[in-house]
Amino acid sequence: MIIYGVGLLAICTLVGVIIGDGLGILFGVRSNVGGVGIAMILLIAIRYFAHKRRILLPETEKGVAFWGSMYIPVVVAMAAQQNVVAALSSGHMAVLAAIFSVLVCTLVIAGLSRYKKGDPLPKEEDELGLERIGGKAHG
Structure with a gap:
């Protein structure tokens, strides 16, 4: 079922590329304008909607989460080619x-x-229950 996460990413990528190419034509640029970002926003929105409605199986949701986290390095690699x-x-x-x-x-x-301004974060404790202040444990 993890393969559905890849399928969902592929669909979002295709839709993002089509919309990005359309924006490029609209703005008079011979390039894709924001297609990868649009695809990422679509993936996040679909994942949120499906999670809220409990549509996705846990395995599928893991696949979507994995490819969603892999998407950022892909975007960086694509931007490096510009x-x-x-x-x-x-x-x-x-x-x-x-x-x-x-x-x-x-x-x-x-x-x-x-x-x-919210409440400050609580002090961290290590495995022994000692508070950490400035990298040193104090009892």
Whole structure:
């Protein structure tokens, strides 16, 4: 039943590539725009929906979880194949997009960190029941 996890990933990848190619055509770019990210979002959404409705068997859910965790290294490998030098030399859009995304992420993280202060995490204890402070065990 783990093979269904691979099948679900394949379907999400195909749909993501089709949508990404469509976005590329819409934006006038001869490339896939966000297809891998769309596929990952689809995989997460389908897994969440199926888990909530108890549709997936535990073996299938393990397959989906495995391939979902393997997806990030695949995305990194695919991004490594992109020609960054050509993107930078062809225009300033890539540089502006990178700067804008870093600024937006920084502002969102800063806003979320100030939004609600929760209780601090409890102190960790090792196997002997001793509290750990600064890497040293104290009794």
